[in-house]
Amino acid sequence: MAFFRREQKTENVSETREHDLGNVSLDNEQTPPAYGPFDVSDVSDRGDRLDLGALWLPGKEGAELRMEVDNQTQRVTGVALALNGSILQLQAFAAPKTLGIWDEIRDEIAQSIQSQGGEADTIPGRYGRELLAKLPVKLKDGSPAIQPARFVGVDGPRWFLRGVFSGRAAFEQAAAQDLEEIFANVVVVRGDEPRPPRDLLTLTLPGQLMPQQPARPNTPDLNPLQRGPEITEIG
Template sequence: MAFGRLRKKKQDDAADAPLTQEPAADAVDDAPVPADTPAAAPDEAGAPLEPAAPAGHVASADYDRAAQGPFDASEQDTDHGYIDLGALRINAAEGLQLRLEVEERSKRVIAVTLDLAGSTLQLQAFAAPKTEGLWDEIREQIGTSVGSQGGTVEERPGRLGTELLAKLPAQTPDGQAGVRVARFVGINGPRWFLRGVFGGPAALNPSAAAPIEKLFRSVVVVRGDHPLPPRELLQLRLPKDAAAGPPAAPAAARPDLNPLERGPEITETR
């Protein structure tokens, strides 16, 4: 496991409504795909056919979180083999790279992005009500946010419950019209909500998604006992060994095809 860059986020780019925050630049595929993806064939009445959900794909109401994860701190032993980020504990899988996003004005860590096997997963955890989940409502808000940027969302059953496949307009390297793809998932836990955004091959390829989905299932959320209003971002922090490391160095410049504004970056290596 290695620590990647610690990404500072401008205040106005941080989520004023963090549950509907668009995925960070590194949480979506760096190579947009062509925009002319085929649609489902119409039925005799002219309406597009809805493909049957693949085996193992379920709606959120049928997803057994307590058995399959992500887990609550009361359900999983994290004394060994986990990276402690405060509200989130991440399994230190081989080949994992981890980046933290920091809100520039407040200096608080607001998200963590995991890189594994060529795909990315951005995570944020929030306080939630005791008696109801947030994912149904949040899916609608994400759809509105993506639509305001000229994108589209498709709601569908997934291996982690109901998910959204979001497509944002982008330009391919050869200058053609394309889309940038991100896959949103949401898990309702006991008094918490965990949002994940899959990018890279994991957004579209089930086989490529398997290793980082396994990592997502192993995440442990530490809600704490203190009262918090629903939707309050649960506090993340730097791992102790990272905080004591050497000074950060500037990140190497690279083309940024993400249409969202991104803040300055620094690099920290381990």
């Protein structure tokens, strides 16, 4: 039976809602031979993917789905999959018709990390150019620490999908494999309505909620996409 847990985040007034994905499987029979992420026009139907509005998400046995929700607006702002000590965070955005935005976003994230005392290096990866980062964070007791993270981005038709691997998946290829397969089978449902570039695509919750859980340690704000569009074209 599916369940949710709710986790309060005091730093950015958002909360995390979790769902058991053990009964959702990768839709290998439905996807084209080349790996994704895919546009909705690339697949014949949703198959076993979980419908989260702008994202159709494949699952993996033992994985948990966490929905990031703004407390004030109740808007779902992101999705995260937790599996075997690693996490993959996903966000989908509108993008211009004529050009991708990942190169620009990647540079902005790197500058944000470096301005906060972290390190960021651009490296080649499965999905093109990636950003390997060391993020300065504070533990529960207030002591400083370094958290590794791996940022990947895919420019699709009028959309952009960002993934952030943390935990062991940020620096161990073997640990990242299952989450990479999930990322490669995500389907983005952009919709036909005009949207400014970097506008967050609408995500929806898959079920009911359960009581709140304690907050997790704070992490830096590394989401330049939320600063609003810097390109005037409407996609």
